[in-house]
Amino acid sequence: MKIFRAIGLTLLFLLTTLSSSGAAEADLRAIIAKFATAADFSETGVIVRELTATGDPAVERPLAALAEGNLYIRAADSMVFVGKEGSDSIQLFDPLSGEAAGEASADDLTQIGVNNTLRRTIRDALGTLTLGSKDPTVRIAAANTMFKTPDAANIEPLDAAIASESVASVKALLEQARGASILVSDKPDADKLAAIALIGARGDRDALSLLTSVEANASGAVKEAATAAIASINSTLALWDAGQNIWYGISLGSVLLLAAIGLAITFGVMGVINMAHGEMVMLGAYTTFVVQQVIRTSFPGLFDWSLVIALPLAFLVAALVGLAIERGIIRFLYGRPLETLLATWGVSLILQQAVRTIFGPTNQEVGNPSWMSGSFDIGQLAITWNRLWILVFALAVFGVLLYVMKRTPWGLQMRAVTANRRMAASMGIKTPWVDALTFALGSGIAGIAGVALSQIDNVSPNLGRGYIIDSFMVVVFGGVGNLWGTLVGAFSLGIVNKFLEPYAGAVLGKIVVLVLIILFIQKRPRGLFALKGRAVEA
């Protein structure tokens, strides 16, 4: 401890003497030292504002660290440090220079608490401070922050930043931020009208939010202009909303497709009412969890590849379990749908309880790889990466499956057995093995669906329960025995559901969809794309 303190003091001494603006830095250090005595969040807030008021860009480091909860006080000497959590101790860094200052155990340090209000204060402060950053993305973030929290005091720094800005897109954002600040200042109406035009052209929700509050507080020409701008933003946003509903529908459709596609084989092609289908999805998700667990402990660098590694394993695990179920139970029950239903339901309970016993009843954490986190914007449409990848993945699985069914000898045999079992058998096809492999394929596909669904849902023993009803709905609606029917069925159910949801709410929306399906099945009992031919009647 003593050594650390000595090192810290020496460092401090060196820094203060070496620094050219020694006096200013000493002032900053004096303010930062006050964090150690702040009793509550509001006192910490006062210190944050004091730091910001210095206008020194050097305060960015301690403030950013504070916002992330990485600012610590060392109990021994009440010194403030930026900390970085290591494996069993916390590495310390000087809050201003960022130079290493030894390490300490968590017990010797007190973390400086932050709450949302403080984080917001710091974010706004950093916005102003980082306006002159060399990195354009930082400047964009600064401009956006200042747009969201307009302040008349921002006009001057923004004017300076606009004058020196070279990137056109950043400049436009800065001008919008300046417009927002003008609207809350006491500038003449002419300036405000120009600002409203500028912000109205931005046309997003932040602009709408700002203009709504302007409209509420202004009068005369400014109020009218704000009202007109709000109306025009609302009308464009309504169009984007419709686009967004379609995207959400497609995304929900891709999830339904993934969940149902394995069932389209076991139930659709083979006619087995497989209630354990959801549990195959669950096994896939748990395989992903195990893979990630191994990667986390042994190969942390491979984390972004975890899903790719999990895919073949999940397929294998689920396919093997499927094979065992078919050979062990289902093959004795062909042609007896009621017994199959009860037996597979029993299997599903056994699998759930087995997973609960092995992994425990609580949710397991499956992380998102970096390429599946966050979102990007197309116009006013926010598209999340995980949903986009799941859509791509669902379509890819569908394409591969279609190829296997239509273009490979194995697929031909499968279709032959489905169409006419006895004829197929007399042609020399080993029908029992085709049955077993088909069931294994359907289960394996459900397993890889589990890998994708682990990214958006709970990985718990109940995972499969949530998908089984939807999967049957999709397969029956699309037409039993037809892969294309499953595709169209999944996407149309997804889109109808998402168009109903904003108006009817999620609960009623789901009921309406169910009623629609019942009516539809009354009219067309074989679903959207019914298989034709004699074999079906048999």
Added chain:
Amino acid sequence: MRGNFAKITKILSAGVVAAGLLASASAKAAEDTIKVGILHSLSGTMAISETTLKDVMLMLIDEQNAKGGLLGKKLEAVVVDPASNWPLFAEKARELISKDKVAAVFGCWTSVSRKSVLPVFSELDNILFYPVQYEGEESERNVFYTGAAPNQQAIPAVDYLMSADGGSVKRWVLEGTDYVYPRTTNKILEAYLKSKGVPAEDIMVNYTPFGFSDWQTEVSAIKKFGSAGKKTAVVSTVNGDANVPFYKELGNQGIKAEDIPVMAFSVGEEELAGLDTKPLVGHLAAWNYFESVNTPENKKFIADWHKFIKNNKRTTNDPMEAHYIGFNMWVKAVEKAGTTDPDKVIDAMVGVSVPNLTGGYSTMMPNHHITKPVLIGEIQANGQFQTVSKTPGLVMGDEWSDYLPDSKDLISDWRAPLSCGNFNVKAGKCGGKGTN
């Protein structure tokens, strides 16, 4: 042949005698223990939450036995599995009381399971300790509510959000799962917010089904509602499993806690264990206990729990603390009454005071609810909560909400001579809304 027969009869009769002896011996052993029933789902949807409570009860009973038991006898846990099946809860409760002759039952999680066992407990006159935060509007003679009533969780949480520290929220989204607890809580909150001058257009109420997983539309509706130029917050009564996809969608759509904080009433350490909490830092939860609370009692509790469950990563949560309080209260009341007879214990319970894990004492009130502190916590990157606000004193559970028109005149007091769970102070008589 004959000799053989005689031999067989001899052996048989010896066997019968031996069996009889064994039976009487086991009957004697049974008399020497006090049985405690544990009625938590160990399979099905609710197993995720309830299995932990079964384990914590076993731990508490073990510890009590290590201290020498109760009234000179050992405690014996009787665990049954109602399998997340509500009617089965009533059946299993009957089995525990009539067949196993338990002295008290600790159990139930969902309100519907509690409602299903209520008639059994009043018919067979036994005691139920209910450890979960619930919607209130109930007070039964045979039930002790150790979880939070709405005024011990929901109202202080909203007060915090309205304060300057909480961000002076002006616009409210009440998001819940579609069942009795969120519906009643949101009804109370809506009435409360309106009494505080929040106009109707600044409140949005939305419900989703159990286990809902596609939150895209809801989250973008929240985003839209939040862009009206007023500080917005979400009050979430979303239940259990639906929370993980909800938070994942919030994180992915970039809703930050600084802009639109989400205050949850059903998200604890256990639910966060299945999540990467880095994008969720700053979202809030209101409880009466957090694992991160730094008191000697809590440190010991966590250490005991880790030792008992043999896993250092298992978290503790609020309903576990509720069982801790409830069990210790029951032990104290039995010692006070000198018997495990439910009638006497029920009378002895009121006024019993035991330490809670947050550094204070919880007392059983005449309405069979307890006093607790209310903590507001922010989610941290390590999956724990950091307490950002704590009520200065203990809050007494209010079973009949003052903000609902049909319950504001009702009070409950199970002490003699009133002994009524829904006394109408206006009409001056027992009865009115409720089950009695």
